Amino acid sequence: MSGASESRAPKTGPLNGFEETVKDFWASRPRRPHAGRKVAGVAAAIGYRYGIDPVVVRIALVVTTIFGGFGVPFYLLGWLFLPGESDEVSGFEGLIGRGRSSVSPAFAIVLMVLTVVSTGGSISGSWFDGGGLISCALIATALYLLHRSRGHENRPAPVSTRTSYPAFTGNGAFTMTDTATADAQSPSQQWDPLAADPAGWDLPDAPPIPEPPRPTPSPSYRRPEPRRHSKVGSATFALAVLTAGGGVLANLDGMAWFSVQHVIGLMLGVVGIGLVVGAFVRGGRGLIGLAVPLAIAGMVLTTVPFQNFPVRGGVGDLNETPHSVTELKPLYQHAAGDIHLDLTALPAGNPITTDVVNGAGNTRITVPATADVTFDCHTGAGSVACFDRSTDGISEKLTGTDYGTDGVGGQQITLHVSNSVGDVEVQRD
Secondary structure, eight states, X not given: OOSSOOOOXXXXXXOOSHXXXXXXXXXXXXXXXXXXXXXXXXXXXXXXXXTSOHHHHHXXXXXXXXXXXXXXXXXXXXXXXXXXXXXXXXXXXXXXXXXXXXXXXXXXXXXXXXXXXXXXXXXXXOSSTTXXXXXXXXXXXXXXXXXXXXXXXXXXXXXXXXXXXXXXXXXXXXXXXXXXXXXXXXXXXXXXXXXOXXXXXXXXXXXXXXXXXXXXXXXXXXXXXXOOOOSHHHHHHHHHHHHHHHHHHHXXXXXXXXXXXXXXXXXXXXXXXXXXXXXXXXXXXXXHHHHXXXXXXXXXXXXXXXXXXXXXXXXXXXXXXXXXXXXXXSEEEEEESOEEEEOTTSOSOSOEEEEEEEEESOEEEEEOTTOEEEEEEEEXXXXXXXXXXXXXXXEEEEEEEEOOTTOTTSOEEEEEEEEEESOEEEEEO
């Protein structure tokens, strides 16, 4: 037994234990490659590290973006904390001065801001309650299981760091010499601590600094070859367009379920099926360019409460003043524009009911001074003012009954008003 500390050999089998797996994952993080990336190379890095097709990783990110919304912040976190193929450290570590990274400090700050914003949106604006947390847990669990079973394989080669120290140049001045260069020099070429005149030395040029070795994928997994043209993308795109057209026609035919959100959801379902099929037949990569904007549109429509945004209806201002019960429509629906409905010209008689639905724009309804009005007013984003009550903000709603200046006994009117974006006002003449 010697006094020297004995170094342990690297573990070659599967990892055991949660803490050991997490520490080893951070120590051997996937590196974002230069080749095979679509944006920042996060999906390609995970695919090459654990021996799976990067397309499968991209599909998983799209799915978690649609159902829960955490795919976007996860990708930004990978961009921020996974180092590049030839970087010493990640973008975040480069920001705090731990080493060299291809991600600039300014862009690292931008990624941090985008990560915080997208994480908040995925938690508060998911398609179903708790969807952001569920998708986050699923991603973390998948990474943990992958690293626990395959973390010992295809480990990236470390990128050596370089440090500098002062040394003499040929004219007697100080300069910063790279350690890699200094190690390659002979003892006579290094700085003489006895202060001999270096100007009198006839030294050859320093040898070039060798580039650090780049990590290569494990022989057990080779990067996919360029894919042949497949008809999966074209067929899926055509089917998605037909699905959208059928949804719009169904809405125009009176089927209110086919709102904008549901039509986009149906299109994403078709595109998702196409991506899964393309992953097996090596085609349909272009569908990612269609899935991403659809997913973003779906997130916006669910984060900002455009509830029941009407697909059908006109565009522009709508002014209606019915003079009889037969002229009064049971539904006034508009896609975009202001609606002004004046009910003061209606004769007193039997109770009347009407619905007003507006997509984007202000809605104002005027009722007789003595009418007994039962109202249900809602707006996704804007203000609601019904008689002497008002509120404003996101997803605001007011309900109640107002009997007018003469109390109970006037014309009975029931109003159901719904705006996706815009102000709602019910006032008396």
